Amino acid sequence: MLEAIGITVLGVAAAGSIACFAGAKTLFNRTIPRQDVLRVNLSEMADMQKWEEYKKFMVPNREWLQSQKLEHITIKARDGITLHADYFPAEGESNKLVICNHGYTGTGITNCASIAVFFHNLGYDCLIVDHRGHGKSEGEYIGFGILDRYDCRKWVEYIDKRFSRKKQIVLYGVSMGGTTVLMTAGFPDLSDSVKAIVADCAFTSPYDVFSHILKRDYHLNPFPIMNINDSMCRKKAGYGFSDYSTLDAVKTTKLPILFIHGKDDNFVPTWMSEKNYQACTSPKEIYLVENAGHGAAYYENPEVCQEKIKSFLEKYIK
Numbered sequence: 379m380l381e382a383i384g385i386t387v388l389g390v391a392a393a394g395s396i397a398c399f400a401g402a403k404t405l406f407n408r409t410i411p412r413q414d415v416l417r418v419n420l421s422e423m424a425d426m427q428k429w430e431e432y433k434k435f436m437v438p439n440r441e442w443l444q445s446q447k448l449e450h451i452t453i454k455a456r457d458g459i460t461l462h463a464d465y466f467p468a469e470g471e472s473n474k475l476v477i478c479n480h481g482y483t484g485t486g487i488t489n490c491a492s493i494a495v496f497f498h499n500l501g502y503d504c505l506i507v508d509h510r511g512h513g514k515s516e517g518e519y520i521g522f523g524i525l526d527r528y529d530c531r532k533w534v535e536y537i538d539k540r541f542s543r544k545k546q547i548v549l550y551g552v553s554m555g556g557t558t559v560l561m562t563a564g565f566p567d568l569s570d571s572v573k574a575i576v577a578d579c580a581f582t583s584p585y586d587v588f589s590h591i592l593k594r595d596y597h598l599n600p601f602p603i604m605n606i607n608d609s610m611c612r613k614k615a616g617y618g619f620s621d622y623s624t625l626d627a628v629k630t631t632k633l634p635i636l637f638i639h640g641k642d643d644n645f646v647p648t649w650m651s652e653k654n655y656q657a658c659t660s661p662k663e664i665y666l667v668e669n670a671g672h673g674a675a676y677y678e679n680p681e682v683c684q685e686k687i688k689s690f691l692e693k694y695i696k
Contacts, residue, residue: 427524449635462515464487475545507529564626579673
């Protein structure tokens with residue numbers, strides 16, 4: 379009797395382990411390898427009626443930007459892959475430059491066109507990057523900020539060298555790009571050319587955001603799926619989901635940071651930006667946007683968001 383019970387328990391445990399491994403492998407395959415098509419559900423951003431309104435603002439900006447003369451630039455990342463970006467200078471001489479960082483499975487031009495046009499109108503040069511594993515940039519695996527922070531620092535070094543450290547640099551990012559710029563702020567040796575950070579709907583770490591999605595969509599606890607997934611990522615992509623977090627960065631950086639987040643964001647919960655803001659020890663502001671889903675804060679009320687960004691940066695960029 380006891381032996382039979384023991385065999386049954388072992389069988390259930392084994393079946394559970396197999397299921398967890400299969401779940402972890404599925405999660406890894408759907409998120410970490412390069413994705414050359416947009417995998418984010420646009421309904422996370424807005425319902426269809428709102429989305430159509432956002433497109434009326436987004437599409438003309440993207441079409442106008444793509445019609446401009448953009449300089450294509452490549453650099454080498456620390457692991458040897460080639461990173462790509464488009465450089466769009468201001469109309470006249472400018473000592474201000476923004477590095478625009480896009481979200482998961484997006485590209486610089488598709489995700490950051492509207493914000494780049496806004497910065498261009500403010501007199502900024504714009505460097506619009508494709509993250510590793512995205513767009514024209516090389517890379518088999520997506521870095522989720524953990525790897526991308528090193529790439530972002532490389533872009534800062536490129537700008538410093540090209541312009542003899544005469545540019546005042548703003549790091550802007552949305553979603554995964556927001557996480558990237560916050561993590562970049564944590565480098566103790568980051569160039570003092572970087573003057574400010576604007577982070578829109580950043581997640582605190584890959585571990586936190588994947589755990590949230592597991593609970594929300596599949597009603598699963600992070601353990602042990604996340605632990606298995608983390609081991610897969612470390613082995614194949616060279617990093618773990620908890621190797622670094624935005625909380626680590628904002629506790630040590632001296633850079634001023636503007637946190638932006640939509641209050642209706644169910645993909646990257648608003649509490650992540652609130653937690654980042656609370657942990658931040660440098661000059662900081664937070665702007666939470668009513669009725670805005672994931673990545674939609676800027677599009678829900680462009681005029682107010684533009685004024686928030688403009689007034690914030692005017693304090694630190696001369």
